[in-house]
Amino acid sequence: MRSRRLLLWLYLVFLVTILAQGIWWLVYLGREGRHYLNWQVQRLQTDQLHAAHLLRSVPAFQADPEGTLAPHFPDLHFARTPHGYEIHIDPGMESAIRVETARRRRMFLWEGGFFLFLLLAGASMVFVAYRREAAFRRSRELFLAGVTHEFKTPLASLSLYSETLERPELGGEQRATILAHMAEDLRRLRLMVEQVLAVSRAESPAALNPIALDPAEIARQVLADLAPLIAREGAQVTSALPAGELVRADEPALATALRNLVINAIHYSPPPAKVTLSLAREGRWLRLSVRDEGPGIPRREQKRVFQSFYRVGEAGRRPAGIHGSGLGLYLVKRNLEAMGGRVELVSAPGAGASFSLLLPAAPRREGG
Amino acid sequence: MATKKRILIVEDEEHLAEGLRINLELEGYEPVLAASAEEAWRIWQKSRADLILLDVMLPGMDGLEFCGLLREKGERVPILFLTARDRDEDRVRGLEEGGDDYLTKPFNLRELLARVKGLFRREEWARSKPPITVLRFAGREIDLLAFTLRGPEGESRLKEKEAMILRLLAERAGEALDRETIIDRIWGYDAYPSTRTVDNFILGLRKLIEPDPARPRYLLTVHGKGYRLLLEEAD
Numbered sequence: 001m002r003s004r005r006l007l008l009w010l011y012l013v014f015l016v017t018i019l020a021q022g023i024w025w026l027v028y029l030g031r032e033g034r035h036y037l038n039w040q041v042q043r044l045q046t047d048q049l050h051a052a053h054l055l056r057s058v059p060a061f062q063a064d065p066e067g068t069l070a071p072h073f074p075d076l077h078f079a080r081t082p083h084g085y086e087i088h089i090d091p092g093m094e095s096a097i098r099v100e101t102a103r104r105r106r107m108f109l110w111e112g113g114f115f116l117f118l119l120l121a122g123a124s125m126v127f128v129a130y131r132r133e134a135a136f137r138r139s140r141e142l143f144l145a146g147v148t149h150e151f152k153t154p155l156a157s158l159s160l161y162s163e164t165l166e167r168p169e170l171g172g173e174q175r176a177t178i179l180a181h182m183a184e185d186l187r188r189l190r191l192m193v194e195q196v197l198a199v200s201r202a203e204s205p206a207a208l209n210p211i212a213l214d215p216a217e218i219a220r221q222v223l224a225d226l227a228p229l230i231a232r233e234g235a236q237v238t239s240a241l242p243a244g245e246l247v248r249a250d251e252p253a254l255a256t257a258l259r260n261l262v263i264n265a266i267h268y269s270p271p272p273a274k275v276t277l278s279l280a281r282e283g284r285w286l287r288l289s290v291r292d293e294g295p296g297i298p299r300r301e302q303k304r305v306f307q308s309f310y311r312v313g314e315a316g317r318r319p320a321g322i323h324g325s326g327l328g329l330y331l332v333k334r335n336l337e338a339m340g341g342r343v344e345l346v347s348a349p350g351a352g353a354s355f356s357l358l359l360p361a362a363p364r365r366e367g368g
Numbered sequence: 369m370a371t372k373k374r375i376l377i378v379e380d381e382e383h384l385a386e387g388l389r390i391n392l393e394l395e396g397y398e399p400v401l402a403a404s405a406e407e408a409w410r411i412w413q414k415s416r417a418d419l420i421l422l423d424v425m426l427p428g429m430d431g432l433e434f435c436g437l438l439r440e441k442g443e444r445v446p447i448l449f450l451t452a453r454d455r456d457e458d459r460v461r462g463l464e465e466g467g468d469d470y471l472t473k474p475f476n477l478r479e480l481l482a483r484v485k486g487l488f489r490r491e492e493w494a495r496s497k498p499p500i501t502v503l504r505f506a507g508r509e510i511d512l513l514a515f516t517l518r519g520p521e522g523e524s525r526l527k528e529k530e531a532m533i534l535r536l537l538a539e540r541a542g543e544a545l546d547r548e549t550i551i552d553r554i555w556g557y558d559a560y561p562s563t564r565t566v567d568n569f570i571l572g573l574r575k576l577i578e579p580d581p582a583r584p585r586y587l588l589t590v591h592g593k594g595y596r597l598l599l600e601e602a603d
Contacts, residue, residue: 149452149453152473153473155473156384156452156473156475157383157384159474159476159477160391160474160475163477164390164391170390181386185383
């Protein structure tokens with residue numbers, strides 16, 4: 001914390017130094033431009049005096065200054081008058097110097113501005129990278145804290161129960177309750193392990209292997225896997241899945257996302273849960289939706305449900321007995337984004353929730 | 369027969385709460401369950417408890433806030449925090465909010481029961497009438513029952529822990545007590561991350577009772593041992 005503040009201070013000092021340097025550079029160059037102009041004007045005036053002196057003191061020059069002196073003073077103009085020769089500075093020369101000065105000033109301004117821009121752009125890139133890194137570290141910490149909590153809770157209850165089982169005065173009914181709770185805690189731990197592993201897979205997109213898949217087929221497999229849960233909860237799952245559509249997706253990632261949506265739909269609906277799966281093509285996208293008729297998700301919570309370890313109704317309204325991992329929807333989002341797709345949520349309190357997985361469609365199967 | 373001691377368990381994890389309930393019941397206590405701080409507050413207002421087992425991460429109001437709320441209302445019930453967080457900062461925050469002890473999940477059942485007993489023992493000591501109720505230090509007067517300090521600057525309130533430390537030292541006046549003994553009697557074993565905490569409290573107390581805190585006359589450091597309190601002879 002302290003080192004971060006120190007770093008920020010150093011960075012600010014660095015930025016101020018760069019700005020001061022840049023401004024000083026511009027001021028300095030402006031002054032240099034004026035010096036150049038003065039120096040050129042002085043040089044011409046010295047030449048003029050020098051030539052006049054030579055003309056006066058060397059008789060050979062007086063006869064033909066244009067042939068003898070003029071080649072040595074290309075910037076001077078020798079004009080014959082009734083009283084002899086007058087030496088002027090070439091009027092074209094003066095404006096040429098002015099043009100040259102302006103050109104130099106422009107060049108310095110552009111160069112200075114360009115370098116200042118480069119420095120500031122570099123500095124802001126460093127800053128953005130630093131901010132991003134800090135945000136990433138923070139989200140990592142939160143994630144780790146969440147994972148730790150979710151592991152420790154069932155572990156704490158398992159450890160408490162296993163010690164309690166050693167008490168001889170424990171009644172038979174209490175013993176049975178404890179054993180049932182322990183089995184549930186173990187199930188919860190297993191789910192956590194699976195989900196954390198799935199997160200680490202989703203966070204390394206290189207591990208994904210997107211191929212053309214039949215989403216209807218994946219959905220059928222997921223529903224077959226979940227058949228015991230569906231039967232236990234008495235849920236009614238209907239699906240409208242037209243055949244022949246293909247998506248580009250990684251099979252385990254898509255299956256995990258869909259499974260988590262169906263499990264949520266069942267758990268968050270009052271029993272018996274009514275869940276509908278549907279598939280539709282929308283241009284280049286395929287929309288695979290899971291709709292429930294549960295209590296719905298308030299608008300202000302709709303973004304947050306995709307964060308890790310966020311649960312709807314966390315503030316005391318969470319339906320009793322729901323023990324998710326807190327990673328389900330986070331995984332859905334991560335998986336879909338890793339596959340170049342996205343998740344959409346449409347819901348209103350009391351009107352159920354509809355989660356859609358949008359994935360790039362692959363060319364339709366021949367004859368499908 | 370003595371009435372059973374009531375223990376309020378504030379824990380949103382149903383299984384953990386149930387396990388605690390079964391064990392405390394078997395130990396002869398009367399456990400009451402609350403799944404949130406809000407529910408615990410309703411229960412508390414209806415009927416007090418003798419001890420609270422408090423989870424830190426609760427839905428809605430968290431355990432620390434609830435503890436702060438109780439202390440704000442002047443409730444001195446012993447509070448034992450149960451939490452999955454085990455960083456030192458978390459412990460210190462819990463104890464600063466007025467918690468008496470701190471246990472991290474997963475915890476050992478026997479240790480939990482020993483802590484609960486220890487808290488009741490300390491509570492009994494704290495509730496019993498002190499053998500000396502008024503301490504006098506050079507024009508300052510401390511009332512160990514009312515937790516008040518009357519001095520040249522008027523009257524002020526002492527923190528509970530400050531009063532308890534003074535009482536412990538006064539009960540064994542003249543004797544040097546080491547920091548571990550003070551921690552054990554005032555907070556419970558292992559509750560605080562370091563014995564420096566005691567030193568901080570002693571510094572605070574010196575500012576209250578010593579005419580010149582830099583050269584203490586009453587609350588003395590015994591090098592290599594701990595602290596001792598000298599009392600003025602009763603007049």
